Amino acid sequence: MLRAIATLLKKTDRERWTDPRSFHAAWEPRTKRIAALIPNNSRVIEFGVGKRLLERYLDPSCTYTPSDIVDRGPGTIICDLNGRPLPDLGADVYDVAVLIGVLEYLRDLPSVLDWLTGSVKVCVVTYAPAKTGGYSPGAIRETIDRLRHGWMNNYRIEDIQSLFRERGFDLAHDEDWEQQRVLVFSQSPLGQW
Numbered sequence: 001m002l003r004a005i006a007t008l009l010k011k012t013d014r015e016r017w018t019d020p021r022s023f024h025a026a027w028e029p030r031t032k033r034i035a036a037l038i039p040n041n042s043r044v045i046e047f048g049v050g051k052r053l054l055e056r057y058l059d060p061s062c063t064y065t066p067s068d069i070v071d072r073g074p075g076t077i078i079c080d081l082n083g084r085p086l087p088d089l090g091a092d093v094y095d096v097a098v099l100i101g102v103l104e105y106l107r108d109l110p111s112v113l114d115w116l117t118g119s120v121k122v123c124v125v126t127y128a129p130a131k132t133g134g135y136s137p138g139a140i141r142e143t144i145d146r147l148r149h150g151w152m153n154n155y156r157i158e159d160i161q162s163l164f165r166e167r168g169f170d171l172a173h174d175e176d177w178e179q180q181r182v183l184v185f186s187q188s189p190l191g192q193w
Contacts, residue, residue, distance in 0.1 A: 012069055012080050012081075012082045012083070012105070027050075027053070027100075027101070028053055030100065030126065030177050030178075030180075030182070031053040031054050031057060031100060032053075032057045033177065033182065034054065034098065034100060034124055034126070034182060035054055035057030035058050035059075036057075037124055037173060037182070037184055038058060038059070038062065038096055038098070038124060039096075040059045040061045040062065041059075041061045041062065042058075042062045042063075042095045042096045042122075043062070043063045043065075043093065043094045043095045043096070044058060044062055044063065044064050044065065044094065044095070044096045044097075044098060045065040045066075045067060045077075045089065045094045045096070045097050045098070045120070046064070046065070046066055046067065046097075046098040046099075046100070047067045047068070047079070047081060047097065047098070047099050047102055048067075048068055048069075048081075048099060048100065048101065048102040048105075049066040049067065049068045049072050049076070050068070050072070051072075052066055052072055052073060054098060054100070065077060065094065067079045081102070081105075081106055081112050082105075082106060082107050082108070082152075086112070086115045089116075089119035089120075090119065091118060091119065093119065094119060094120050095120060095121055095122060096120060096121075096122045096123070096124060097116050097119070097120040097122070097123045097124070098123075098124045098125075099123065099124075099125045099126070100124075100125070100126050101126055101180075102125070102126075103125055103126070103127045103153075103155075103160070104127065104128055104146070104149070104150075104151035104152070104153065105150060105151060105152055106152060106153065107152040107153070109153055109155070109163060110163060113163055113164065113167050114167065117167045117168065117169075117187075121186060121187045121188050122172075122184065122185065122186045122187070122188070123164065123169060123184070123185045123186075124182075124183070124184050124185075125160075125182075125183050125184075125185070126177065126180045126181065126182050126183070127155070127157070127160050127180060127181055127183065128151075128179050128180045128181075129155060129156050129157040129159075129160065129181060130142055130143075130146065130154040130155060130156050131156070132156075133154075133156055142154070157181055160181075160183070161183075164183075164185040168187050169185035169186060169187055170185065170186055170187075171183065171184070171185060172184045172185065172186040
């Protein structure tokens with residue numbers, strides 16, 4: 001119930017994400033799969049790093065920068081994607097932004113994507129899309145269920161794709177992972193991905 005209230009207030013649930021019990025072992029295979037999608041020699045920044053599992057599975061030729069709402073060890077950029085201002089990541093510092101299980105917790109996803117657009121050419125994300133839209137009884141039940149998870153938005157998969165497309169990202173990869181989608185969006189020509 002407290003999670004739903006925090007979500008309604010559009011606040012990042014710091015208490016939840018500082019508790020190590022909030023990170024589930026079942027998430028590791030998803031992270032390993034995502035690491036396999038990232039090309040060798042990539043300069044990667046991951047948001048919402050949790051236990052920094054991605055770092056373990058990236059090819060050694062990649063460089064890795066962790067970012068989270070709390071310090072997760074050496075090199076962590078502390079950043080609340082629901083806070084403003086967002087930090088300047090610089091241009092041509094990173095190639096790939098990874099957001100695994102993060103987009104659902106963003107209250108203003110379009111502004112975060114606007115911010116990332118100037119800093120990376122590729123975004124690798126997961127998202128548990130809403131299945132219904134509008135104000136039908138089913139959509140209202142789904143919204144309540146998403147609030148219980150702490151999710152701050154209710155985009156359908158086509159909405160997510162549209163948000164990226166509007167910012168110059170093409171869909172380069174799409175696959176199902178349990179109740180989520182694993183998506184790779186690229187500003188580079190798709191043949192280069």
